[in-house]
Amino acid sequence: MPLDPKDAFSALPPTLVADLLDAFQQVVKNYAEHRWEPAELNGGKLCEAAYTILGGYFAGTYPVRSSKPSNIVDACKKLEGETGPRAARIQIPRMILALYEIRNNRGVGHAGGDVDPNHMDATTVVYMSKWIVAELVRLLHGLSTDDATVLVDALVEREVSLVWKSGDKRRVLKPGLTLLKQTLLLLAGVTDAKEADLVSWLEQKRPADYRKNVLRPMHQARLVEYDQTVGTVALLPPGVAMAEDLIHELSQQGKSHG
Template identity: 50%
Template structure:
C-alpha cells in the first residue's frame, strides 16, 4: 500500500488530519531554516490540534477543526481522569503530559532568557521539534489504517534525525555549512537519512561531485576503508556506520 496522509491517520476526520500535517510541516520547515521562534509558535498550534484530536477520540465526537481550550493545562490534566479500561495510558497520561510541557515552553520561555552561552531559542526549538515528532508518531501508532510494518516505516520517516545545516528540497539534499569537504558532506548527508542509508547516485548528486567514478574512488573508498560507512558495491547502497555517526556528532 502507498503510504499517504489519509491512510496513516485514516481514523481521523480529514480536516483535523490535514491540519495536523500542515502544522507539522510548517514546524519542520521553520526548524530546518533556523527560524527558532516561529518553530516554537508552530509547536503551540500543534499542541492545540493534538488536544482536539484526543478530545474527539475520548468523547466520540470530533470537532470540525481544532480549537484552544480556555485552560490548556487543566484540559490536559482532565484526560488523566478517564477510565484506564477504555483508553490507553498514552491517550490519558503520556500524550497530555508532553502537550503540557511543549505548551509551557511555547508560552513562557521567550521572555525569561537571561545570559548563558547556548542560544535558548535554538535549544527550545530543538525540544519542540522532537516532542512534535514523538506526538505525531504516537498518533500514527494509535490511529493508523495501514499494516503494522507500514505504520512503523512511517514513524521511522518522521523521527529521522534533524541536522540543521542539511537542506531538503524535493528529492535532493544539500549541505549548507561552508568549508566541508566531500567526505564530511557525505557523512552528514547519510546522518540525516532514514536508517543512515542512501545510494551512491543520490550522494554523488547531493554533494555535486564532478563524476560518479571519481566520487567512488576519492570519497567512498576512503570512508569505507576507515569503516565510517559500509558501501555495498553490489546494490549501490551506502550505510553510515556507528563510527561514522560518532564522527558526525562530534562536529555538530
C-alpha cells in the same frame, strides 16, 4: 501499512487532520530553514490540534477543526480520568504540556521568557512534535511504534525534499545549482558540518579547488564561519537568510511545476 500519514487519520475530519499535519510540516520546514521562532510557535499549534484529537477520541466524535482550551494544563490533566489506553490518557497529554511550556515560557509565545528562541529548543520541539504525531498514528491506526515512526519519518523527508539523506550521506536533489547554492542547502539542515563531509556530499574530486572557490569566498562574504584549522563550516546569519530565500525560491518553483 499506509503510505501516507493522512491514511492513519481516516476516521477524523480532513480539516482536523490538516490542522495537525500542517502544523507539523511547518515545524519541520522552519527548523530546516533555521527559523527557530516559527518552528517553536508552530509546535504550539500542533499541541492544540493533538489535544482536540484526544478529546474527540474519548468523546467518540471529533470536531471539524482544532481549538485551544481555556486552560490547556487543566484540560490535559482532566484526560487522566478517562478510560482508555495510557498513551491517550497520560503520555501524549503530558508531552503536549511539555511542548506547550516551551512555546509559552521560553521567549517564543510572548516577551519576557527565560531565553530567546534557539537551536536547542527548536530541536526539542521537532522531536517532541514527531513523537506526538507518531503516537497519535499508533493510537488511531493500531500500528507498532516502529511502523508509526517510519510513517512520520516519511512525512519529514517529503517536507525537506531538497536534500536526500541516508545515514551520513547527503545529496542535493535539485540539478543545475551552483556549488555555493548546494553548500547553502546542505548546511541549512545541520548546526555545522565537516569540510570533508561537504566535499564528499558534493562529490568534489579537487577539495583544494572547492576550498578556494567556494568555502573561502563564502567565509569572506560572512555567509559561513569556515574554521580551516579544525575543518568545520557553519552558516552565519547572512548565510541563514540566503539559505532561507533559496529554499523558499526552490519550493515555489516546485509548486508551480507540480
